[in-house]
Amino acid sequence: MTSTIDSTDALTAVPDGFDVRDVEQFLYREARYADESDYDLWEELWTDDALYWVPAGNDSVDPMESMSVVYDNRNRISTRLKQLRTGRRYAQAPQSNLRRLISNVELLGGRPTAAGGDPDLEVGANFVVLESRARGNHVWGGRVTYRLRRVEGTLRMSYKKVVLVDRDKPLPTLGFLI
């Protein structure tokens, strides 16, 4: 599933300066912050031009013209986290108990940025999350594409796209950070 935002034609060679072990450690850390609902540390991982996207349905679609489960720019990520921090975001209050596995990590290439300069590193991985809440347990799984960049020497995430395996079916409430 690709659109103009993530056409693989635009990918360049894997940029220099990224160590696969460092990249994996970053992904595991991001996963742990999300699993533990550590909203502050999770938010710090994002760049200012962030995009957090969970598409819906099976088509190649333009998210500006079609419904997505999540399509958050940096501003909306902030709003979502502020709502979560109120403690009255009932879809996630009480919080879900969560643990996820990430695997099949691949460095896919370089992704030119809108601002120019060095391309972001595009990384693919598979994931499974077990969510437990009063409603019952649910297993979420799918493919994640990340874009990573060094900002003042520290790895940051500019993009996270989560393509759910069951995106073409009715989904239960997704209140946590996937």
Next chain:
Amino acid sequence: MTSVKPPDLGVDGASRIAPLIKNDKVHGSLYTDPAIFAEELQKIWYRTWVFVGHESEVSQPGDYVRKRLGLQDVIMTRDRDGGIHLLLNRCAHRGNQVCDDAKGNSATFRCPLHGWTYRNTGELIGFPFFKGYGGRKLDLAMGRVARVESYEGFVFGSFAEEGPSLVEHLGAAAGEIDRLVRLSPQGRVELSAGWLQHETSANWKLLAENETDGYHPQFVHGSIFGVTGSTIGPLYSDASTAVTRNLGNGHSENDLRPEFRKFAEPMRWFGTTEQRVPNYVAAMRERYGADAEQILIEGAPHVMIFPNLFIAEIQVFNIQPVAYNRCVQYSTAVQLVGAPELNKRMVSQCVGSVGPAGMLLADDTEMYERNQLGFEAQQPEWLDLRRGLQRERIDDNGFTIGGATDETGMRGFWSHYASLMVAQ
């Protein structure tokens, strides 16, 4: 202490259901009894007019899209002459599903099991090795929803061969669809942005009741209103001049126009100003002349159309039942033909609000699910529905109206529900 036993339930539907519904309360078993759910399928979902989809989803001849109507898998098709059909996704031979794609374009459907082929009108046009049947013709066809009618492109189906027309069923609610359509400079809306599918572990009636419940927003949605500085909260307060209206036939609305008229600011209903969307406002004034100001000030309707179409200003919901304790909410953004300035913003706002991760609807859905779990406790066994009963009044058009936070809409829902369920 009240008894935990349900009231005396007779054997036939009429005497079973009627005692469970009072003007000021309804019995909890209406949400938890699988037998009542089975009866609702027959008396409501497979009889009255049910919203299925929108003509814009099958805009070209041959287009088809799969839908749900109650528990049934239905294919909405557009034939070569432009006619809309609702076909049941079942081969007339042995009942196999004939269509497996969610949508597409095809003049025919071919059953994969034995190759029986149907036109997109449901007509059987061929089957292999015809000598086994002694000829090329058989008196078989795909099942169809008996009556299919549209109102401003909103497609409804009724399995009853006879009964009220769609316009008769919609009654005063048709005027609310008219209000929505008038927000397009070309007088047309489309539902072309695709549907989110939100699985909900709750009885469908909790959703239908909640859609025009003006009492819950400040509590359930306080978290998002607070962090965004939303102006929605005060519309549903004790001080609000908005009204809840029973539109008849089970339909109801939160009429927010009194509040928007107070401010008299074009586009306030959309959370913006006319300066931010100049082309849209100009196109509206061009089309509607002197009427444009009122349309731009009053904005979009907030109406629940019995049993399953909810138009919440810029978003549309299709509710379909699955079991007594499960349903699916399908949601999408309204797209106004001729309003490109608004349409992307409508998708963006809608994605932020609705669906499994929506910052509004995920919290509603959490409430529906906890409400369903709450019913497992058996006392008190009734749900109270009396809010605002003592201050209801009749408006100039003869409709019962209550305050912005009153349960007038729910009482209208139950009154119509009772009339359908008690009928034989």
